[in-house]
Amino acid sequence: EVQLVESGGGLVKPGGSLRLSCAASGFTFSSYALNWVRQAPGKGLEWVSSISSSSSHIHYAESVKGRFTISRDNAKNSLYLQMNSLRAEDTAVYFCARDGGDYNILTGYAPGDFDYWGQGTLVTVSS
Amino acid sequence: DIQMTQSPSSLSASVGDRVTITCQASQDISNYLNWYQQKPGKAPKLLIYDASNLETGVPSRFTGSGYGTDFTFTITSLQPEDIATYYCQQYDNLPPYTFGQGTKLEIK
Numbered sequence: 001e002v003q004l005v006e007s008g009g010g011l012v013k014p015g016g017s018l019r020l021s022c023a024a025s026g027f028t029f030s031s032y033a034l035n036w037v038r039q040a041p042g043k044g045l046e047w048v049s050s051i052s053s054s055s056s057h058i059h060y061a062e063s064v065k066g067r068f069t070i071s072r073d074n075a076k077n078s079l080y081l082q083m084n085s086l087r088a089e090d091t092a093v094y095f096c097a098r099d100g101g102d103y104n105i106l107t108g109y110a111p112g113d114f115d116y117w118g119q120g121t122l123v124t125v126s127s
Numbered sequence: 128d129i130q131m132t133q134s135p136s137s138l139s140a141s142v143g144d145r146v147t148i149t150c151q152a153s154q155d156i157s158n159y160l161n162w163y164q165q166k167p168g169k170a171p172k173l174l175i176y177d178a179s180n181l182e183t184g185v186p187s188r189f190t191g192s193g194y195g196t197d198f199t200f201t202i203t204s205l206q207p208e209d210i211a212t213y214y215c216q217q218y219d220n221l222p223p224y225t226f227g228q229g230t231k232l233e234i235k
Contacts, residue, residue: 035224037171044214044226044227044228044229045163045165045171045214045216045226045229046226047216047222047223047224047225047226050222050224059221059222059223060222061222061223062128062223095170095171100176107220108221109220109221110218110220110221110222111218112159112161112216112218112219112220112222112224113161113173113176113177113218114161114163114171114173114216115173115176115182117170117171117172118170119169119170120170
């Protein structure tokens with residue numbers, strides 16, 4: 001059974017940092033691209049970042065570029081999101097989501113369909 | 128970035144009704160369009176991928192269609208367990224991926 005379990009959320013002051021983790025099991029972790037998607041309270045879904053299986057392809061939403069860093073450790077079946085310079089508007093539930101496959105090695109295109117999701121971890125940025 | 132315009136934002140229907148949600152992309156995205164269902168307090172669930180393909184295990188009353196810029200999601204016979212918010216999402220080859228604003232579906 002595919003499982004994704006996020007952790008690391010909490011309350012942080014504006015300008016602070018936080019590192020989210022996503023522990024994966026039930027599938028060959030090193031074969032799939034992964035994503036972070038967030039949802040502000042009462043709002044819709046916003047894609048945050050994507051990373052290919054080998055970390056060779058990484059993308060960010062403009063809203064987090066330069067502040068957030070996505071990474072993965074295939075030996076530990078884990079995905080991470082380092083969040084720096086946090087703002088009130090970063091307050092959200094952060095989900096990790098598995099892509100339906102990996103980036104195409106010829107085209108660099110991503111599958112883009114999020115077939116498994118974790119339960120999410122809440123990040124609150126407030127003074 | 129590609130913008131997705133989803134409508135309606137909310138919808139009230141009776142059990143057994145046919146329900147339709149639309150999503151329009153700001154530019155041609157071929158069939159790179161997914162539909163998700165999200166129940167309160169839960170993670171989203173993939174229902175339809177590549178505009179019209181049903182994800183494994185998803186009931187056949189959920190269907191999707193469209194190509195280019197205009198897409199439609201239909202529940203052919205609404206069931207009580209279908210109460211949720213539904214989102215479209217485009218994935219035109221590369222990120223950034225964008226979601227529609229969501230449609231909150233309620234039982235009348």
